[in-house]
Amino acid sequence: MMRLDSGRIRAVVRKEMRDYRRRRAIVVSMLVLPLLFLVEPVVTLFVSLKSQSASHLDQFVVLPLLYLLLIPVIMPGTLAAYTVAGEREQGTLEPLLTTPVRRQEIIAGKAVAIMIPTVALAYTVFGLFLAAVALFARAPVAAAVFRQGPTLLALFLFAPLLAGWAIVVGLAVSVRANEVRVAQQLGTLASLPIVGVVGLLALNVIHPTFTAAALFGVGLLAIDARALRIVARMFDRERLVTGTKAARYRLTARAATLGD
Amino acid sequence: MPPLLADNAPTLSGSKGQPALVVNQLTKHFGGRSAFSEVTFDVAHGEVFGFLGPNGAGKTTAVRTLGTLIAPTSGSAIVAGIPLTPENGVEIRQRIAIMPEAPGLYLRLTVTENLEYFASLYGLPHAASRISDALEAVNLADRAGDLCGGLSKGLRQRVGLARTLLSNPAIMFLDEPTSGLDPVASREVHELILGLRQKGVTIFLTTHRLAEAEKLCDRVAILNTTLRIIGRPEDLRAQLFTTALVIRTRVALRAPDQIFTRIPAVESWRSDEPGSYVLSVSDPKIAAPEVARVLVGAGADVLAIGEAQHSLEDVYLELVADDVEASRE
Ligand SMILES: Nc1ncnc2c1ncn2[C@@H]1O[C@H](COP(=O)(O)OP(=O)(O)OP(=O)(O)O)[C@@H](O)[C@H]1O
Numbered sequence: 074m075m076r077l078d079s080g081r082i083r084a085v086v087r088k089e090m091r092d093y094r095r096r097r098a099i100v101v102s103m104l105v106l107p108l109l110f111l112v113e114p115v116v117t118l119f120v121s122l123k124s125q126s127a128s129h130l131d132q133f134v135v136l137p138l139l140y141l142l143l144i145p146v147i148m149p150g151t152l153a154a155y156t157v158a159g160e161r162e163q164g165t166l167e168p169l170l171t172t173p174v175r176r177q178e179i180i181a182g183k184a185v186a187i188m189i190p191t192v193a194l195a196y197t198v199f200g201l202f203l204a205a206v207a208l209f210a211r212a213p214v215a216a217a218v219f220r221q222g223p224t225l226l227a228l229f230l231f232a233p234l235l236a237g238w239a240i241v242v243g244l245a246v247s248v249r250a251n252e253v254r255v256a257q258q259l260g261t262l263a264s265l266p267i268v269g270v271v272g273l274l275a276l277n278v279i280h281p282t283f284t285a286a287a288l289f290g291v292g293l294l295a296i297d298a299r300a301l302r303i304v305a306r307m308f309d310r311e312r313l314v315t316g317t318k319a320a321r322y323r324l325t326a327r328a329a330t331l332g333d
Numbered sequence: 334m335p336p337l338l339a340d341n342a343p344t345l346s347g348s349k350g351q352p353a354l355v356v357n358q359l360t361k362h363f364g365g366r367s368a369f370s371e372v373t374f375d376v377a378h379g380e381v382f383g384f385l386g387p388n389g390a391g392k393t394t395a396v397r398t399l400g401t402l403i404a405p406t407s408g409s410a411i412v413a414g415i416p417l418t419p420e421n422g423v424e425i426r427q428r429i430a431i432m433p434e435a436p437g438l439y440l441r442l443t444v445t446e447n448l449e450y451f452a453s454l455y456g457l458p459h460a461a462s463r464i465s466d467a468l469e470a471v472n473l474a475d476r477a478g479d480l481c482g483g484l485s486k487g488l489r490q491r492v493g494l495a496r497t498l499l500s501n502p503a504i505m506f507l508d509e510p511t512s513g514l515d516p517v518a519s520r521e522v523h524e525l526i527l528g529l530r531q532k533g534v535t536i537f538l539t540t541h542r543l544a545e546a547e548k549l550c551d552r553v554a555i556l557n558t559t560l561r562i563i564g565r566p567e568d569l570r571a572q573l574f575t576t577a578l579v580i581r582t583r584v585a586l587r588a589p590d591q592i593f594t595r596i597p598a599v600e601s602w603r604s605d606e607p608g609s610y611v612l613s614v615s616d617p618k619i620a621a622p623e624v625a626r627v628l629v630g631a632g633a634d635v636l637a638i639g640e641a642q643h644s645l646e647d648v649y650l651e652l653v654a655d656d657v658e659a660s661r662e
């Protein structure tokens with residue numbers, strides 16, 4: 074059984090976050106993207122629901138809250154695109170691959186380094202949004218929002234799971250893409266299924282019941298874990314260095330690549 | 334605190350006597366085209382081994398293969414005492430260090446931050462002191478806090494060298510460490526490598542600069558997909574070229590053929606320009622005085638008689654030109 078070294082994973086995380094912090098394009102997009110996805114909930118809760126009677130409010134406040142979940146889905150794309158394709162583009166991937174680090178450690182470190190700022194920012198935005206609702210929304214609207222305990226809980230629980238999905242898809246694209254720009258464009262596809270789910274909720278095709286949410290959560294966790302392994306396997310040293318997949322290695326029948 | 338580089342003792346590798354690197358019939362194909370083919374050689378501990386070849390000879394591919402970045406198509410190797418197999422990748426990489434063709438530094442991180450990252454990837458204890466020792470070794474201590482993006486190409490190359498020094502590797506692979514550097518920066522890198530050689534570090538150096546190989550390396554191998562020749566620079570010269578005397582006279586000899594064929598020690602002769610002659614001889618020490626006597630006797634004004642010096646460049650051109658001719662056939 075292979076043992077991953079937490080020291081090396083931490084080293085990858087630290088370096089990645091340092092690098093991100095010093096890229097203006099990344100910092101700006103990490104701050105601007107959440108604002109874009111706040112527009113819909115803000116408009117709905119602060120403007121559209123002004124005239125609604127208090128009795129119907131409960132059914133109108135759930136969807137804008139769920140809409141906030143797009144934030145953790147959208148944000149990882151930029152970072153994930155950079156993380157492998159960017160290193161390849163700037164020529165730092167080869168030296169990294171010459172060190173004893175295992176590919177699983179690289180992938181784990183890079184995933185964590187994206188997860189931390191994404192979830193931190195998403196939670197901050199959720200918190201600020203709820204604080205704004207409590208302080209500035211009409212009293213009946215605020216009351217209706219804070220009656221949605223399960224929805225609010227789901228918001229905080231689903232944020233990392235959805236971010237995880239976006240991260241693994243973004244990493245997979247980044248490992249395969251030769252250019253950051255391509256990776257970035259393809260990476261946005263990660264959000265499509267989630268946008269679809271929110272859309273179906275909005276059209277009342279599916280309903281946000283507890284069972285549905287629980288199933289969705291468990292399914293997502295399983296998919297995230299599985300997909301992370303697939304990404305680690307896609308992370309083929311030979312292909313990343315030379316652009317061609319490792320040919321079968323005749324010396325040992327077992328492994329196809331000089332993996333790890 | 335352990336010294337960065339122990340004198341004359343590459344530390345990590347196993348028993349004395351076993352070479353640092355054993356390569357046997359190693360071959361790498363990309364699809365149908367071979368990058369290098371059936372390459373066999375050894376590198377001893379403490380040796381600076383030059384891997385010389387023209388563009389596309391397979392040097393970089395060989396370094397990547399020995400560094401476990403890509404898998405060989407066939408053949409075998411033992412790198413720092415460990416057989417080159419897929420399972421041993423991590424262990425081999427732990428014992429060696431590679432500086433790729435481009436140093437590949439994180440430009441938004443400082444010199445120290447770059448080195449810290451690699452120190453932790455190697456799991457090195459006493460990282461801080463190793464980093465300062467490595468920076469000291471490449472004369473970069475005063476630039477430790479600079480962002481790598483602000484360094485010149487020559488300085489970046491030195492940071493790359495410092496990075497390979499960090500882990501005190503059993504073998505250092507340097508892939509064209511002076512490519513793209515100006516003469517001054519190149520010379521600084523050469524001096525660093527000579528310093529390492531003196532400390533007994535095993536270095537595998539690829540280059541297409543012949544003078545560089547001649548200056549730095551204990552032995553060189555000339556590669557052009559297959560290994561063409563291997564040996565000490567001076568032995569290669571002796572092996573490839575018959576010894577010769579070079580003679581210059583003030584005016585061209587009137588009947589050179591009559592003069593030179595008279596001397597038993599001269600096997601053959603040619604003249605590339607008037608007043609300049611190259612004589613093939615088996616022993617210059619016997620031939621030279623004899624030739625001098627005959628020439629003076631014939632009334633020639635001799636300006637110089639000397640042994641022909643063949644540089645490694647001649648060896649290289651001889652071999653590579655052969656290849657070119659062979660491929661034209
Ligand atoms: N990923 C690849 N796919 C196909 N062929 C490749 C690949 N990498 C290298 N080659 C081929 O293998 C041969 C050796 O290339 P390599 O880069 O090892 O040469 P080199 O000696 O390092 O040359 P240079 O002096 O230009 O650095 C070349 O013919 C090259 O075209």
Ligand SMILES: [Mg+2]
Pocket residue numbers: 392393394434508
């Ligand atoms: Mg090369």
